[in-house]
Amino acid sequence: MVRAATGEKKTGRTRQTVESRRGQLIALGLAFFGTRAYDVVSIDDIAEAAGISKGLLYHYFPTKRDYYAAVLETAAEDLRLQTVIDPTLTSDVRLRTGLEAYLDFVKARGPAYVALMRGGIGSDPVIAVILDRVRGHFIDTILKDLPPHPRPRALRVLLRGWVGFVEETSLAWLESPPGTISRAQLVATASSVLVSLLGDMLT
Amino acid sequence: MVRAATGEKKTGRTRQTVESRRGQLIALGLAFFGTRAYDVVSIDDIAEAAGISKGLLYHYFPTKRDYYAAVLETAAEDLRLQTVIDPTLTSDVRLRTGLEAYLDFVKARGPAYVALMRGGIGSDPVIAVILDRVRGHFIDTILKDLPPHPRPRALRVLLRGWVGFVEETSLAWLESPPGTISRAQLVATASSVLVSLLGDMLT
DNA sequence: TTCACGATTGAACTCCGGTCAATACGACGG
DNA sequence: CCGTCGTATTGACCGGAGTTCAATCGTGAA
Numbered sequence: 001m002v003r004a005a006t007g008e009k010k011t012g013r014t015r016q017t018v019e020s021r022r023g024q025l026i027a028l029g030l031a032f033f034g035t036r037a038y039d040v041v042s043i044d045d046i047a048e049a050a051g052i053s054k055g056l057l058y059h060y061f062p063t064k065r066d067y068y069a070a071v072l073e074t075a076a077e078d079l080r081l082q083t084v085i086d087p088t089l090t091s092d093v094r095l096r097t098g099l100e101a102y103l104d105f106v107k108a109r110g111p112a113y114v115a116l117m118r119g120g121i122g123s124d125p126v127i128a129v130i131l132d133r134v135r136g137h138f139i140d141t142i143l144k145d146l147p148p149h150p151r152p153r154a155l156r157v158l159l160r161g162w163v164g165f166v167e168e169t170s171l172a173w174l175e176s177p178p179g180t181i182s183r184a185q186l187v188a189t190a191s192s193v194l195v196s197l198l199g200d201m202l203t
Numbered sequence: 204m205v206r207a208a209t210g211e212k213k214t215g216r217t218r219q220t221v222e223s224r225r226g227q228l229i230a231l232g233l234a235f236f237g238t239r240a241y242d243v244v245s246i247d248d249i250a251e252a253a254g255i256s257k258g259l260l261y262h263y264f265p266t267k268r269d270y271y272a273a274v275l276e277t278a279a280e281d282l283r284l285q286t287v288i289d290p291t292l293t294s295d296v297r298l299r300t301g302l303e304a305y306l307d308f309v310k311a312r313g314p315a316y317v318a319l320m321r322g323g324i325g326s327d328p329v330i331a332v333i334l335d336r337v338r339g340h341f342i343d344t345i346l347k348d349l350p351p352h353p354r355p356r357a358l359r360v361l362l363r364g365w366v367g368f369v370e371e372t373s374l375a376w377l378e379s380p381p382g383t384i385s386r387a388q389l390v391a392t393a394s395s396v397l398v399s400l401l402g403d404m405l406t
Numbered sequence: 407t408t409c410a411c412g413a414t415t416g417a418a419c420t421c422c423g424g425t426c427a428a429t430a431c432g433a434c435g436g
Numbered sequence: 437c438c439g440t441c442g443t444a445t446t447g448a449c450c451g452g453a454g455t456t457c458a459a460t461c462g463t464g465a466a
């Protein structure tokens with residue numbers, strides 16, 4: 001309609017490879033879902049920001065939820081990569097280094113991390129599975145360091161609680177005014193909690 | 204259209220008081236949002252289940268999010284009421300009793316509690332405030348028992364972490380097969396974590 | 407240069423959140 | 437027993453958002 005008035009080229013089509021387009025869309029999703037709530041972000045917003053048509057987004061992701069899931073999965077994978085620790089170190093050092101890496105990741109991502117991990121649509125099964133996998137990965141990493149001998153079933157429950165402690169503590173750290181608590185103190189407390197937890201269990 | 208075929212009375216209008224209607228809708232919301240994700244639950248679903256028109260729901264709640272917030276608020280209030288402990292008891296006993304009450308509440312509500320507290324729309328500011336208030340209430344309750352003397356600002360951050368520990372642990376307890384961990388062990392571990400946390404801080 | 411594959415479009419469809427004027431239930435006064 | 441009045445309640449309507457799909461055109465290979 002008004003198209004004739006604008007001086008733009010008739011076809012704005014810029015063909016891209018599937019990976020680059022997918023990457024662009026996921027990156028956009030990280031920005032959008034990291035800022036606004038799931039149901040406030042519209043497919044049209046994404047498409048417009050990407051400079052593509054709505055239909056194309058559905059060429060890459062079957063549904064909005066799948067799109068969100070893919071975005072979350074990417075964030076989760078980033079977190080996993082960012083917290084890989086040199087396996088030759090002492091388990092104690094690895095714990096502290098891992099916690100530091102985790103906190104650095106949280107600090108770098110800021111509110112986007114909060115919105116993605118906490119917000120979103122937690123009660124959706126697909127989403128819940130992704131979040132559980134992230135937490136499960138950390139738990140498995142910790143369990144690998146433990147002697148396989150006395151490993152009560154209750155341990156996993158408590159470790160999941162510990163992960164909750166670290167997550168919640170990190171968010172509080174992010175939101176609190178600077179000087180409230182130091183990164184070092186967080187690391188120290190978290191590892192001391194874990195050690196006492198393991199000590200209680202494995203005796 | 205088909206209405207004539209059914210033997211129902213032409214007008215199904217059953218006028219109710221505002222409180223009873225509101226209560227019915229909130230109860231329905233607890234069931235729906237406790238089962239399905241926020242954006243999967245439609246206003247039409249609720250209205251149909253309540254036997255009313257969509258418009259009436261908007262007579263009570265200005266928006267879907269406000270409706271959800273009201274439902275959440277009710278659940279939060281229930282939890283608060285369910286965890287009121289006799290203030291004449293020892294602080295130590297109060298802690299254990301409170302934890303037991305919390306776990307009983309979680310067990311009674313089951314997955315619905317999970318969906319409401321974790322799921323929902325966490326990144327929505329209004330919702331986040333409600334959830335923060337619930338956690339803040341527990342933290343304040345704990346803080347009331349402490350001597351006001353050495354109360355570092357970091358304490359609140361760690362207490363929030365402890366609440367996260369309890370929440371996550373409770374969910375894992377719910378989902379785990381019976382016999383994995385006992386309620387008593389959970390209470391013991393959670394209070395021992397809290398005590399050691401406070402011990403580290405207040406020395 | 408041609409061809410064919412597939413990335414890309416845009417219009418159409420449906421469902422859903424939200425609005426609003428009209429309606430009728432039921433309590434109250436006469 | 438009967439208006440009549442407030443308001444709980446309806447139903448039709450709207451714009452927007454998710455989703456579908458046939459048509460289109462850019463691009464690498466032959």
